[in-house]
Amino acid sequence: MGFSLDIILPTLVSVSDHTSPLAKKWKSKMKKTKKDAALAVIQTLESELSLARGPLIPGLPDDIALNCLLQVPVQSHPACRAVCKRWHLLLGYKERFFTRRKELGFQDPWLFIFAFHKCTGKIQWQVLDLTHFSWHTIPIMPCKDRVFPHGFRCVAIPHEGTLFVCGGMVSDMNCPLDMVLKYEMQRNRWTVMSRMLTARSFFASGVIDGMVYVAGGNSTGFFELDLAEVLDPIKGKWRPIASMGTNMTSYDAAVLNGKLLMTEGWMWPFSFSPRGQVYDPRSNNWESMAVGLREGWTGSSVVVDGHLFVVSEHERMKLKVYDVETDSWDAVEGPPLPEQICKPFSVNSSENRIYVVGRNLYVAVGHVRRMKLTCTFEKKWSFFVGWQVVDPPEAFSDLTPSSSQVLFA
Incomplete structure (x- = not known):
């Protein structure tokens, strides 16, 4: 033929x-x-x-x-x-x-989505080829059968094609986990890594200069931790770093300008301003987060072009960006998230694109443009976003995203 x-x-x-x-x-x-x-x-x-x-x-x-x-x-x-x-x-x-x-140096982006079945709670990974918009699977993640899908934290080293799944919690037992799993796209396999020094769930995590940082979270009995540690992926060893000085869980976290940002988020009945901590690995020191940053952090964050963006869970689910100089948040020009994207969602980015994964694994791709302003003295720049939607297969109709990571291969 x-x-x-x-x-x-x-x-x-x-x-x-x-x-x-x-x-x-x-x-x-x-x-x-x-x-x-x-x-x-x-x-x-x-x-x-x-x-x-x-x-x-x-x-x-x-x-x-x-x-x-x-x-x-x-x-x-x-x-x-x-x-x-x-x-x-x-x-x-x-x-x-x-x-x-x-x-040979080929580097195309792939979106790895950590999801779970809304009825059974069974976890799985689905992978979207961001070049051809086709869906793929990877080997099943080796972990306990009865795990709570929300307690994990996932981070990636994108251009190495590796992601890490840390911690978590056993379902119905309030028992945090210290496990660490690594997936390598080049080898298409999972590896069990050295355990964290402290078992934890609902904690902050991020990658800075190739090192994996974790901080805070819940211990046994929902006791909030102030402990933090760092993993050297090459040596495969964890070591403690400076404690936060305050016990807290993480609502969301981000890495901005070489620092780990952690916020506990607003909590009902919204009587108190949320706490936030910032870790600088160069000085091994924690400091309190600026008031405007933590009070306006009302959704899932992502960093694009050196700026912190948040897909708000309120405000018609629009995108906003943090201004470091004024310690305030500005609305990003453009439409809100497409109506197909329903909470809960996860967010990640690659270059000038933001990927928002909603319920049933609909994926909104946001193309972010930075625009220089010439008609005002207050702001020198603004941002605009336009959205397109990638429809999922019907088989994903019962899946809910917990995390998403971009890898290159």
Whole structure:
């Protein structure tokens, strides 16, 4: 049966020619670097495919053919790997495919959604390819059967293609967990990491300079913690850091300007202003959060272009941004979240895009633009957001998101 390479291979984008000597030198150097990397991968691949014969794609050098095949969408792999043995060995295993992509420097975003069934509480991960908007699954996360889906905290090191699931709580027992699980997209597998020093749930977490920080949360008997610790993912070891000086759980947390921000959020009957703490790893010191920051933090946060945004659970679920200079919040121009996005939701970002996952795993993609103002002396800039919605499969109709992380692979 014949097939068309026009259908299988991605479109090759031409780059405009630059004629300056410096541009030519840079272009030549980049070509040589990429070619050397491709040849190294080809040599490894050749050793694995020593029993297979014939070119990857007839008429093309193997380095160019490999470059093309590594850009084939994952949803097309079942059809493509039936072409020949060499394609099957490359595209038949996600581990090999993503390893080759990483070696050659391909980096596309994927949205990993930690969700649970609204009736049974059973947890699962669903993955959205943010380039082709197709859905995928990963191996089941190895953890206890009876876990409360809200108590976990998930963080990621996006360009390493790894995410961490920490802590949590056993359902109906008020028993916090100290477990730590790591998922590696390149290997498509879960690994059990060293346990946290303190079991906790509903705590703050974040990644700063490749280190995983956790703070506060609930201990046994809903006792609020002031303890904090940090994980070195390379060494696989936890060590304590400065205590917060105040016992509190986390409503939401974010990493901004190299610091971990933690807020307990507003609590009924809203008689007292919420507390907030800020940790600076350079000085190993905690300080109280600015009043305007913690009082206006009324939803799930995300950092884009060095600015803290919040998708408010109130105010018609519009997006707002924090102004550090005035310790105040400004509404982001543009429409509120699309009506398909219903609470509870989770939020994450990649470059200038915000991803909001709502009930039934509808995903709103917000394109954020920064605009410079020239008609006022009070503000130098403002932001605008426009939304588009990615519809989920019908099979997700009973799923509720708990967390979402962006990984690159």
